[in-house]
Amino acid sequence: MIIELGELNESDIPGLIDLSASVGWDYDEHEVGTLLKSGRVFGHKNAEGRIVSSAAIIRYDTNLASIGMVIVHEEYRGLGLGKEAAQTCASSVPADIAVMLIATKEGKPLYEKMDFITVDFIHKYICDEFAPDKPVNHDLVSVQAFIAADFPKILKLDAAAFGGKRSVFLRNRISQSKQCLVAKNNNGEIIGYGLSIQGPVNLILGPIAAPDSETAALIVEKLALHHKGKLRIDVPEGRTDFMSYLERSGFVKANTPPVMMKNSAAMPQRNHSLYAIASQAFG
Missing domain, CATH: 3.40.630.30 (Gcn5-related N-acetyltransferase (GNAT))
Known part of the structure; x- marks a missing residue:
């Protein structure tokens, strides 16, 4: 052989x-x-x-x-x-x-x-039909379509959320995405972002970085709006409020796979703003 x-x-x-x-x-x-x-x-x-x-x-x-x-x-x-x-x-x-x-x-x-x-650990969620528990009314945040000028700020937010700068991957992922959205505060500053990726079976939501679970939920709703079909989102450990929102909105936990590291005894330093990873291949 x-x-x-x-x-x-x-x-x-x-x-x-x-x-x-x-x-x-x-x-x-x-x-x-x-x-x-x-x-x-x-x-x-x-x-x-x-x-x-x-x-x-x-x-x-x-x-x-x-x-x-x-x-x-x-x-x-x-x-x-x-x-x-x-x-x-x-x-x-x-x-x-x-x-x-x-x-x-x-x-x-x-x-x-x-x-x-x-x-x-990562919590993998699948949804057959998304029905937001209560539409998020976030007066202090607006969600808009990404433009090229937003990239440096998104890169900075992603690096702090993920625990490492990943410029090449992020450019490629945005290029692949069905949607890339940014969340802005009342001063017009970008405080979060999210992507959706259309796969053969699921619309994958992630990465999503946000300052709080309400902003993350708002990004999810905008990414999932009008989508007919299955959704998938992989959520880092510790996002209890966000996972409760997902479960109330039609998501079901499929499994909880472990995150493993070599040459390090711990996850990279993160600022607790990562609400969904890109995928299990990219972290």
């Missing part, structure tokens, strides 16, 4: 989509394209050139990177391909870079063998 590990590129997008579909994940060409533009993707190919494993790593501007899209085709499990691909990702950045990932139940033992430790 000839199986080779190598770095993948844009010509491999169809194969990566097929691989993700084989395990029930809903990556499409836009999501895979953002991964390739923002970071590096590695994977194994069999003798016929079919992609049978993948792992992606996104190196951010500061001393932080994120691993995602770790997939092994079910016919090729038990061969160590997932570990090799993920290890190649981790080894592609300097040893002093903190590496984070959000683990599946199946992947957690593998990452523990690679010296990743659990430092936090």
Whole structure:
């Protein structure tokens, strides 16, 4: 059996989509394209050139990177391909870079063998039909469409919320988004922002950064307005009021995967304004 590990590129997008579909994940060409533009993707190919494993790593501007899209085709499990691909990702950045990932139940033992430790949790929510509990009446905040001149402020807000500057990824994600909205106070200052990404199955809401849960809820309502179909949002641990609002508005918690870190014993320093992450691949 000839199986080779190598770095993948844009010509491999169809194969990566097929691989993700084989395990029930809903990556499409836009999501895979953002991964390739923002970071590096590695994977194994069999003798016929079919992609049978993948792992992606996104190196951010500061001393932080994120691993995602770790997939092994079910016919090729038990061969160590997932570990090799993920290890190649981790080894592609300097040893002093903190590496984070959000683990599946199946992947957690593998990452523990690679010296990743659990430092936090993410709450994954799915919604079949969004019905806001009570429309948010926030007189002090207005939500508007993003314009290019807003980017420096959004980048600054995101860096403080996420715990690291990620300019390349954020530009690519905004470009991919269905909507990018900014929240402004009465002085016209940008105090929050949010994105929606249309996937094959779900409209993904995130990242969302806001000064409080009411502003975060207002951004969610504007992003979800008029959408017919499923919604998904991944919420960091500790956002109790916001999660209660989501549950009252039709969201159901699907699972609570662990956030794991290597080369660091804790999450990056954050200012508690992150209400939804970009995705489990990007953190």
